[in-house]
Amino acid sequence: xxxxxxxxxxAAFHPGATGVTGAAKLSGGASQETWTFxxxxxxxxxxxxxxxxxxxxxxxxxxxxxxDAEATLMQLAHDAGLPSPKVMHVLRxxxxxxxxxxxARVEGETIARKILRDEEYAGVRPRLARQLGRVIAGIHGLxxxxxxxxxxxxxxxxxEDLAREYHxxxxxxxxxxxxxxxxxxxxxxxxxxxxxxxxxxxxxNLIIGPDGVRAVLDWELAHTGDPMEDLGWxxxxxxxxxxxxxxxxxxxxxxxxxxGYEEAGRKADPDRVMFWEVMGTLRWGVxxxxxxxxxxxxxxxxxxxxxIGRRASETEIDLLRLLAPRGR
Amino acid sequence: xxxxxxxxxLIKAVADFLRNEITPVIKGHNGFKLRVGINALDLVTRQxxxxxAGDATEAARLKQLLGxxxxxxxxxxxxxxxxxxxxxxxxxxxxxxxLWQTTMDKLAVDQPNYASYKRELGK
Numbered sequence: 001x002x003x004x005x006x007x008x009x010x011a012a013f014h015p016g017a018t019g020v021t022g023a024a025k026l027s028g029g030a031s032q033e034t035w036t037f038x039x040x041x042x043x044x045x046x047x048x049x050x051x052x053x054x055x056x057x058x059x060x061x062x063x064x065x066x067x068d069a070e071a072t073l074m075q076l077a078h079d080a081g082l083p084s085p086k087v088m089h090v091l092r093x094x095x096x097x098x099x100x101x102x103x104a105r106v107e108g109e110t111i112a113r114k115i116l117r118d119e120e121y122a123g124v125r126p127r128l129a130r131q132l133g134r135v136i137a138g139i140h141g142l143x144x145x146x147x148x149x150x151x152x153x154x155x156x157x158x159x160e161d162l163a164r165e166y167h168x169x170x171x172x173x174x175x176x177x178x179x180x181x182x183x184x185x186x187x188x189x190x191x192x193x194x195x196x197x198x199x200x201x202x203x204x205n206l207i208i209g210p211d212g213v214r215a216v217l218d219w220e221l222a223h224t225g226d227p228m229e230d231l232g233w234x235x236x237x238x239x240x241x242x243x244x245x246x247x248x249x250x251x252x253x254x255x256x257x258x259x260g261y262e263e264a265g266r267k268a269d270p271d272r273v274m275f276w277e278v279m280g281t282l283r284w285g286v287x288x289x290x291x292x293x294x295x296x297x298x299x300x301x302x303x304x305x306x307x308i309g310r311r312a313s314e315t316e317i318d319l320l321r322l323l324a325p326r327g328r
Numbered sequence: 329x330x331x332x333x334x335x336x337x338l339i340k341a342v343a344d345f346l347r348n349e350i351t352p353v354i355k356g357h358n359g360f361k362l363r364v365g366i367n368a369l370d371l372v373t374r375q376x377x378x379x380x381a382g383d384a385t386e387a388a389r390l391k392q393l394l395g396x397x398x399x400x401x402x403x404x405x406x407x408x409x410x411x412x413x414x415x416x417x418x419x420x421x422x423x424x425x426x427l428w429q430t431t432m433d434k435l436a437v438d439q440p441n442y443a444s445y446k447r448e449l450g451k
């Protein structure tokens with residue numbers, strides 16, 4: 001049982017802790033797991049989250065920043081006063097829990113449909129885009145000297161990465177080709193400013209409460225590059241969950257997002273943001289195709305993965321709406 | 329000749345049973361998985377109903393655009409190469425209409441409730 005290792009581990013960093021209770025796996029692929037549990041303490045229990053690669057799994061593959069980098073970034077964001085969980089402990093080999101870290105559990109909602117439809121968030125929805133603009137600006141302003149080792153990406157490099165992945169599927173998609181061609185023709189070149197980029201700033205990775213954003217999660221795709229990438233990604237239609245006239249997450253306007261970003265002393269570039277929105281739309285489409293490939297080749301032979309393959313066409317219609325809009 | 333009922337009738341009967349009898353008694357993560365499964369069955373019935381006509385008109389448009397013959401896969405591969413090389417682009421007569429019609433026909437099977445699709449359907 002994981003509670004045995006956790007009990008030994010929490011005693012080392014939370015003085016007075018007598019054990020853990022209620023450990024449950026929230027999500028997990030083969031190489032990465034998230035667990036929730038409570039640290040038992042005479043002064044009151046403390047909610048915690050374990051994010052780990054189980055023993056036997058090495059460094060994160062491909063684009064991933066790695067769990068050690070994730071912990072460092074989350075702590076940096078927390079220290080800068082951004083909505084980010086406190087990192088309580090980075091796993092050591094003697095913990096016997098694999099690689100990863102333990103962070104404070106933040107209560108709130110990550111499910112987009114609830115955030116966009118439930119009455120308890122009605123008050124905060126009109127304010128969220130501006131607030132998120134300020135948060136993204138804070139992330140982009142984190143001190144470069146303190147950042148962990150991260151991949152450095154440019155628009156040109158990301159276009160070629162996407163093209164390579166798409167071509168590896170060996171399944172012709174004229175709309176994806178049109179988007180790749182458009183991206184190459186509109187590549188804005190290297191950004192004049194290079195900052196930390198969260199890389200996956202969208203619904204699902206944001207804990208929202210009736211008071212606003214409480215935590216930014218999942219730094220797995222963090223890298224350094226063009227800060228406008230994060231602003232474009234959160235505008236991708238796939239994260240609007242049906243509220244297609246509200247480009248920021250289905251709750252706000254680009255103008256509010258940019259206003260919040262600029263309140264924090266940074267400058268938004270709407271043309272570059274639009275470029276990254278097209279890139280992001282294509283990226284989600286390629287990711288949908290990738291999940292279908294992994295369904296075929298296993299080990300995750302699940303219906304969910306298979307059905308995500310049939311969502312690639314959603315990104316095709318969104319790409320056409322962006323690149324070849326029809327008259328009304 | 330295969331006997332009746334048709335594949336569509338069989339899948340619909342299974343999907344309706346899962347939807348009406350099983351959904352109310354399944355909770356939690358398996359309830360979510362059940363919904364995904366029912367969605368998959370519904371998608372298959374839409375594909376059985378719509379794909380043949382959609383594929384035929386797609387092939388006809390592709391042959392016209394490319395001035396060439398071949399399987400749907402070969403024709404889509406050829407069009408993809410021409411778009412990538414820049415030989416064909418959005419100023420090419422018929423390309424935009426072809427991509428739109430093909431995409432709309434796919435969404436009718438894949439995700440007919442997708443908001444962008446419903447918006448475009450009303451145009």
